[in-house]
Amino acid sequence: MVRPRLVQVEPEGAPLGARTDDELMLLAKAGARDAFGVLARRHMERLVRFCAKQVGDLAAAEEVAQDTWAYLWATRERYLPQGKFLVLLFTAARNRCVNHHRGARRKSSWLAPEGDGTQVDLHAAAPSHLDALLVRERQRGILAALAKIPPASREALLLRFGEELSYEEMSAVQGAVPSTIRSRVHHGLKELRALLAGESEEEP
Amino acid sequence: MTGCPTEDELIALLDGEATINAAARTRAHLSDCARCRAVWSELEEIVNGIRAPLPALDVERAVAGVMRRIELEPRVEPLERKRRAAPALLAGSFAAAAAIAIAFSTLRTPSPDALRARFRDDVIDEIPAFFP
Numbered sequence: 001m002v003r004p005r006l007v008q009v010e011p012e013g014a015p016l017g018a019r020t021d022d023e024l025m026l027l028a029k030a031g032a033r034d035a036f037g038v039l040a041r042r043h044m045e046r047l048v049r050f051c052a053k054q055v056g057d058l059a060a061a062e063e064v065a066q067d068t069w070a071y072l073w074a075t076r077e078r079y080l081p082q083g084k085f086l087v088l089l090f091t092a093a094r095n096r097c098v099n100h101h102r103g104a105r106r107k108s109s110w111l112a113p114e115g116d117g118t119q120v121d122l123h124a125a126a127p128s129h130l131d132a133l134l135v136r137e138r139q140r141g142i143l144a145a146l147a148k149i150p151p152a153s154r155e156a157l158l159l160r161f162g163e164e165l166s167y168e169e170m171s172a173v174q175g176a177v178p179s180t181i182r183s184r185v186h187h188g189l190k191e192l193r194a195l196l197a198g199e200s201e202e203e204p
Numbered sequence: 205m206t207g208c209p210t211e212d213e214l215i216a217l218l219d220g221e222a223t224i225n226a227a228a229r230t231r232a233h234l235s236d237c238a239r240c241r242a243v244w245s246e247l248e249e250i251v252n253g254i255r256a257p258l259p260a261l262d263v264e265r266a267v268a269g270v271m272r273r274i275e276l277e278p279r280v281e282p283l284e285r286k287r288r289a290a291p292a293l294l295a296g297s298f299a300a301a302a303a304i305a306i307a308f309s310t311l312r313t314p315s316p317d318a319l320r321a322r323f324r325d326d327v328i329d330e331i332p333a334f335f336p
Contacts, residue, residue, distance in 0.1 A: 033274060041267045048266065049258050058259065062266055069270040074277060142253025160219070161254045186215050192250050193211075193243075 021085035029076045036076075040069050043086075046163055047093055053158050054097040056147055064100055068093045086165065087172045094155060094173055101151070145195040153188030160185050208240050209233055211247075218247055 016024065016038045027035035047068065052061035071092050079088070146154055152174070159165045159173060167178040174181055209230045216222040217230045234241050
């Protein structure tokens with residue numbers, strides 16, 4: 001069996017880490033797996049973060065992220081370098097998150113870090129530790145509320161504030177005009193605020 | 205305080221989408237209005253919550269998983285395919301060219317009488333095949 005030829009990336013010029021996303025995808029298109037690895041390493045954390053806040057589970061988010069990268073690799077021949085790699089990445093991830101929702105009921109508890117199980121002596125704890133606990137608890141509440149709002153609004157909020165995409169980029173990812181996406185962001189924030197206000201009123 | 209900005213105007217400021225004038229107006233209002241400052245703080249806290257980092261992710265492990273997956277995919281190398289196809293293509297081309305050349309030369313071969321007329325006897329003796 002004839003082994004396919006591996007494309008060697010020459011060390012001359014800019015190193016892989018300094019290449020743009022488009023350049024790395026073009027190298028991947030030519031068969032350079034190490035270039036694809038650099039691309040995956042560059043965006044893995046934000047991709048998993050986006051997926052985790054969408055599907056509500058870190059392990060599931062990692063699987064969705066891996067599916068996304070595998071898809072990008074399989075379709076690399078069709079990639080057109082237009083400086084819009086992030087749009088492609090988040091569109092592919094978003095579609096996989098939607099599929100995940102169809103296949104598995106969303107976990108309402110989110111990946112909420114509810115502590116590591118150790119008891120904290122609140123009287124003896126340092127003020128900074130208490131502040132950190134409070135911040136974490138508030139964040140847990142916000143992320144739990146995020147799970148309750150419509151998926152389109154949640155997605156828009158995650159892309160806008162979590163991943164800092166422009167409205168034009170979000171428009172391409174979500175397949176809607178920018179004014180609709182803006183409206184989703186505004187509605188989403190208002191819903192979250194209302195939900196959190198309702199929860200704080202319920203607390204004794 | 206009267207003339208409070210709407211929630212949408214506060215969100216536009218937080219989102220960086222407010223015009224310069226609107227942003228200046230809202231900021232000036234926020235410095236004077238405790239009620240709006242409270243709403244602003246709530247919105248800011250929500251956005252910070254959305255931005256909250258995840259529990260530590262082992263990026264290297266996640267990337268290794270991706271690389272393992274793409275290793276399993278059968279590689280498709282269009283360049284290699286072209287190279288494998290090249291010898292057959294070249295052989296075919298040569299065969300076609302040879303056939304055309306033979307046909308052309310046969311058609312263009314002058315008759316022995318014509319050759320005899322064109323060449324001296326000693327030259328004709330060197331190509332006996334044409335002069336049985």
